[in-house]
Amino acid sequence: MRSAAAVALALGLLASCSAGTEPQTGDAAQITADETPTMLESAPVEMAAMEPPECLSAGVAYATVGKDAAASTVAWAGSGDRGVLFAPQVDGDVCQWSGELARLAGAGYLVATYDWGASGEVGFQAALDVLKATGAQRVAFVGASAGGTLAAGMADDLGAVAVVALSPPAVYGEVDARAEANQFAGPLQVFSSTDDPQVPAADSAQVPRNDKTSIVTEVSGTLHGIEFMSPDSYHADHVRNVIDDALEAGFGA
Template sequence: MSLRESRRALVLAAILAMALTCVSACADRAPDTAAHGSALAENRRSAEEGTVGMPEFTAAPAQLPSCFHGVRRAGAYRLPGSSGSGRLVTLGAGPRGVVFAPISWGDACEWAAEAKRLVADGYHVVTFDWGTDRRRTISDATRLLRAHGATGVAWVGGCMGGTLMLSMLADRAERPAGVAGISPLASLGGYTAGNGSSYDGELLLLGTADDPLSDEGRLREVARGFPEAEVAVLPGTLHAAEIFAGPHGDAARRSLDGFLGRTFAPAGG
């Protein structure tokens, strides 16, 4: 055996010994040592249920956007060491979490009206400014909600935000309880026909019939990739969050509220 081969064998042996030590330490841990509700207990419960435990992280306070001034239980955060993520804004509290994603050039204020409305109805909301890594921004917003007590999370995104959320369903570790794509873009999908066929959460695709970016034809093109989705087409040309402020805003809110009601309905209810 050459000197290089000998060194490689020693390194592999050391790695194997370290791995066996770690396995033994975990195996020797008493199953009831974690207090109910602790991070360890929560991670064990998540593993048993087939979900992914959320690691602890620290969120540093940031400046609250003016559109949320005066809102109770509103706070803004940035995650240290997470340069890919933008500013995250939290509103409300409770187990039913909703992440709002803006359009490509939007920010945390884009969904302010709907976020405030949902908080008044008892939802726990996070919206955000996009960071350089947009998938990371959505993931960090979801983590922040869960770290603050949300036990279920729905994603709601406008235009590119909704498109990106739909494409992230391919990653089983990231999957929320429901996704609403508001004016999603067929041309930027990142998904193919049948992409959503293995997803068993709630799905809503909502848009307007003559939207220049996401008209009814394009909306139904997106729907082909998500056969279980509810498709709601409203009259007009408004796009993404604008729909909720327009003449058919009440109908848009009824669709969104119905989607959230189904998403957070008690199991077997």
Template sequence: MLSLYASRMFTHEAKRAATLAAVLLLALTGATACAGRATDTAPQGGEVAEKRRSTQEGTVGMREFSAAPDRLPSCYRGARDATAYRLPGSPGRGRMVAMGSGPRGVVFAPISWGDACEWAAEAKRLAAGGYHVVTFDWGTDRRRTVSDATRLLRSRGTTDVAWVGGCMGGTLMLGMLTDRTARPVGVAGISPLASLGGYSAGSGTSYQGELLLLGTADDPLSDEGKLREVARGFPEAEVAVLPGTLHAAEIFTGPHGDTARRSLDGFLDRTFSPAAG
């Protein structure tokens, strides 16, 4: 009898342990889902120092750019001057959408699982306001996707490019501030992550461009505390915290969307002002 009781207790405890393990795994997955792949983290040591020095050299060594027209996503159909591109050798992923014209370029990066439609509303708005905009579906190499989007804008005649990214996209862009081949004049991280996102301590210390960090106070992935943790690595950044729980591009469609747009527009005005050039 005692043996049977012990056996049942062991089975019960084993099931309980398995359930707790599953819950823990689910929690960890939710917490890191927006962070992207580990390979997106910034290089360390001497390579970081070398890239930091390269920020003083300007944009150099960019590969020759070529892209073929592609099918326009449905979220952009009917939008004036919207054109989709596909880079050679990237079937099924890496599609880019360009809108607008002129020297002031803006690259929008989606969240980890996002695509070119995520920032469609803001891309259309900025293109109508005189900006030259590109957004994209993520390619296999996410850093290269951002770099290629920047090169696409330059191939279309832009002289300066700002980066705007949501969640992992924004944090990855913050980690690319030392990239000599795709240096932006400004970076806006919308709901950036405090870890696992692609930047390292000191990534922004030698950067002279405009910086904006924007999020909501109670965002489960990037609340005010986490946003200010990111800001400690970028002491020159403007930090804007809005009420609520919305995340990344969702903030611009929520009850405080007008405030978010004013913050983004102010950042872009400063980025492209004559004094910033």
């Protein structure tokens, strides 16, 4: 669907508010029912509308971006020139970050996330394409597990202004997020847990730099990745505050 009118029609599908989809993060009600998603004047790549999952609140657009092996489903909302890309865990989907998508869109950011699909890197780039096509001049990355590795490992090459990574492996596939392998100098916040059964805290500790704008927070327990944001997580509010502070620092107060 290549014409501007067709793209606007395809992306006009809105989902209804839903509760109970895990994890529900933030307050989906902050996107009001009369808001519509930012429409594309022209598509960065081929796009097609998709039936949105119930986890997406009203005001969130959902579409397939790209085609064949390069296709990924992307959800986005909000407006403005400050873009925030949320990267899910391996095999994760847009529901993992749906609450934060709504919360930060309501706070004035242009936000996007994606289904992991066959390749997390493909989805990451598709979501970034959508953010830039809808007006983002600068972007920040937030990711869980391998999504955190992508966020930190590609921040320098893709020009991110800030990164928050939850339980990131230091290396995932061909993406090396270790501080020694990257030149990213913006705010970088990493979370890990002492007994994470999937990614040891010592592995995640290789991602942040050794300076006061790059911090690793290690907590007790077995939380991994998106579990930091689950409704029953003791650390969820703190992580949200850290995300907000990192965005404020990265974009400028």
